[in-house]
Amino acid sequence: MKLARAFYQRPTLQVAPELLGKFLIFHSHQGTFVGQINEVEAYLGQDDPASHAFRGPTPRTEVMFGEAGFSYVYFIYGMQYSLNIVAETKGKAGAVLIRSVIPPIEGVEIMRQNRGGKPRPDRELSNGPGKLCQAFGITREQNGIDLTTSGELYLEDRGTRILTHQVTPRIGISQNTDKLWRYVWQGPEK
DNA sequence: GTAGTGATTTTCT
DNA sequence: GAAAATCACTACA
Numbered sequence: 001m002k003l004a005r006a007f008y009q010r011p012t013l014q015v016a017p018e019l020l021g022k023f024l025i026f027h028s029h030q031g032t033f034v035g036q037i038n039e040v041e042a043y044l045g046q047d048d049p050a051s052h053a054f055r056g057p058t059p060r061t062e063v064m065f066g067e068a069g070f071s072y073v074y075f076i077y078g079m080q081y082s083l084n085i086v087a088e089t090k091g092k093a094g095a096v097l098i099r100s101v102i103p104p105i106e107g108v109e110i111m112r113q114n115r116g117g118k119p120r121p122d123r124e125l126s127n128g129p130g131k132l133c134q135a136f137g138i139t140r141e142q143n144g145i146d147l148t149t150s151g152e153l154y155l156e157d158r159g160t161r162i163l164t165h166q167v168t169p170r171i172g173i174s175q176n177t178d179k180l181w182r183y184v185w186q187g188p189e190k
Numbered sequence: 191g192t193a194g195t196g197a198t199t200t201t202c203t
Numbered sequence: 204g205a206a207a208a209t210c211a212c213t214a215c216a
C-alpha cells in the first residue's frame with residue numbers, strides 16, 4: 001500500500017532506514033517505472049553542514065522546510081538530477097536522498113533507452129542517485145510533488161521484510177562525514 | 191579488479 | 204567566481 005503522510009512526519013534519521021525495501025513508483029508519460037529502494041542517505045537541516053538546507057531556506061531548498069512526503073529534486077554537477085523525499089514536520093528541514101533502486105522491477109526496457117540504449121546489466125541502470133533519475137526520467141518537473149496524494153510519483157510498501165542493513169558515512173560530501181547516515185540494504189536474497 | 195579525471199550548470203557567496 | 208549529495212570513460216593491473 002501507498003505510504004501515508006504519517007510515515008514521513010517523523011525524524012529524518014528514523015524515516016531513512018525504513019525506506020529500505022520500499023518500492024518507488026513513477027507513472028510518467030513514457031510508461032510505468034518501479035524499483036525497490038536499497039540505498040538511502042539522511043540529510044538534516046540546521047544540524048547538518050552537508051545538507052542543502054543548512055544555511056536556511058532558499059528558492060531551491062524551500063520544499064525541504066515544507067510538509068513531509070514531498071519530493072525534492074535538484075540538479076548537480078551540471079549533469080545529473082537527484083531525488084529526495086522530504087521528512088520531518090512542516091517548518092523543520094529534513095530529507096532522505098534516494099541513492100539507489102535495485103532491482104529495476106518495471107519499465108526496464110525504457111530505463112535502458114533513457115540511459116543511452118547501451119547494453120548494460122540491469123543493476124547498472126539505477127544503482128546511483130544520478131543513474132536512477134536518468135533511468136526513471138526524473139527531472140525538476142518532479143520537484144515538489146506530494147507523494148501521498150499524487151498518482152504519478154509515490155512510494156509503496158509491499159510487505160518486504162528488511163532483516164539486516166549496513167550503516168556507513170555518506171558519499172560525495174566533504175563536511176560532517178563522521179556521521180553514519182547512509183543506509184544500505186543488501187537486497188533480496190538471490 | 192582499482193585509480194584518476196573531465197563534463198557542465200545551478201546555486202549561493 | 205567557486206563549489207557541488209555524480210557518472211562514465213580511460214589506463215593499468
